[in-house]
Amino acid sequence: MSELHKFIFEGLPVRGAIVRLTDSWQEILSRRELHAGDEVGSGKYPDIVQNLLGEMTAAAVLMQGNIKFNGSLILQVMGGEKKDMSPIKLAVVEVKSDLTFRTTAKVVHAVKGNESFSRLINAGNQARCAITLDPEVKFQGQQPYQSIVPLYGDQGDPLESFASVLEHYMLQSEQLDTKLVLAANGEMAVGLLIQRMPLKGENNLAGAFTSTENEDQIGKNEDFNRIATLTASIKTDELLTLSIDDILHRLFWQEPIARYEPANPAPRFQCTCSRERVASTIRSLGQSETERMIEERDGIQVNCDFCGQPYSFDVIDAAMLFMPAESVVPPKF
Numbered sequence: 001m002s003e004l005h006k007f008i009f010e011g012l013p014v015r016g017a018i019v020r021l022t023d024s025w026q027e028i029l030s031r032r033e034l035h036a037g038d039e040v041g042s043g044k045y046p047d048i049v050q051n052l053l054g055e056m057t058a059a060a061v062l063m064q065g066n067i068k069f070n071g072s073l074i075l076q077v078m079g080g081e082k083k084d085m086s087p088i089k090l091a092v093v094e095v096k097s098d099l100t101f102r103t104t105a106k107v108v109h110a111v112k113g114n115e116s117f118s119r120l121i122n123a124g125n126q127a128r129c130a131i132t133l134d135p136e137v138k139f140q141g142q143q144p145y146q147s148i149v150p151l152y153g154d155q156g157d158p159l160e161s162f163a164s165v166l167e168h169y170m171l172q173s174e175q176l177d178t179k180l181v182l183a184a185n186g187e188m189a190v191g192l193l194i195q196r197m198p199l200k201g202e203n204n205l206a207g208a209f210t211s212t213e214n215e216d217q218i219g220k221n222e223d224f225n226r227i228a229t230l231t232a233s234i235k236t237d238e239l240l241t242l243s244i245d246d247i248l249h250r251l252f253w254q255e256p257i258a259r260y261e262p263a264n265p266a267p268r269f270q271c272t273c274s275r276e277r278v279a280s281t282i283r284s285l286g287q288s289e290t291e292r293m294i295e296e297r298d299g300i301q302v303n304c305d306f307c308g309q310p311y312s313f314d315v316i317d318a319a320m321l322f323m324p325a326e327s328v329v330p331p332k333f
């Protein structure tokens with residue numbers, strides 16, 4: 001079963017969380033295969049795309065689990081438009097505050113088995129990565145909060161793993177020292193996050209070093225650095241084979257770790273698609289485009305990108321989408 005566990009290091013300004021997605025991750029992958037269409041990139045993900053999407057999913061669940069926010073956290077990478085663009089055109093994960101999540105990737109051309117992270121998703125530095133927080137309840141006119149996440153380091157050098165992208169982002173924009181390790185395969189997606197806790201009155205790292213608690217602060221950074229080094233020592237195959245208990249014991253058996261009860265309910269797959277949402281997407285195409293599609297294919301059949309659920313609109317259904325609401329008489333059953 002999928003699990004999310006949080007913990008702290010007692011007396012040290014360091015907290016952590018570990019996630020392991022199993023059945024729900026497998027369900028996402030099997031739905032993808034089950035509902036494969038005939039378009040390019042449909043069906044089973046190439047392994048390295050699957051693994052990257054799993055890492056993104058684990059990371060997004062960890063981030064949602066780490067904030068107090070009532071709404072969706074959406075982590076997405078959009079590939080570039082130019083000719084030498086990356087095979088992955090879009091990768092997106094959405095995690096709600098109740099830890100239900102869904103994820104999908106759009107693969108637009110063939111993937112080499114050994115493609116580097118930056119080639120896979122950020123060829124020519126064209127990709128954009130963003131984290132969006134979309135509140136469940138919005139006041140009128142409220143927009144979701146969006147942060148742009150750079151895919152390259154401070155010197156403009158491309159970052160070579162998704163974990164390093166997020167570590168860099170957390171430090172630069174949230175002033176949070178973070179160590180993140182991620183791994184995924186066709187069976188599970190696993191992530192371990194360690195973070196230095198923001199201290200009272202501390203605005204950023206520069207501020208921390210000019211504070212009167214200078215020496216104390218340096219001591220606390222040493223604690224974080226030691227725990228981060230331990231965290232980085234875990235190997236991918238250990239993350240993908242050991243239980244959560246074994247991973248935490250193997251890394252932190254000498255540290256004063258205190259664990260909370262696992263997240264309940266646990267992280268799990270759930271799609272929020274509906275016929276009404278699909279209808280509004282079709283409406284946004286406009287009436288003439290919709291009529292053209294219906295004529296070509298005798299109706300509109302679409303599958304949800306996230307869960308594969310098929311939705312079909314015949315000629316009459318589609319015509320009703322463009323009628324003013326008051327003239328649509330609901331059918332009686």
Ligand SMILES: [Zn+2]
Pocket residue numbers: 271272273304305306307308309
């Ligand atoms: Zn769906």
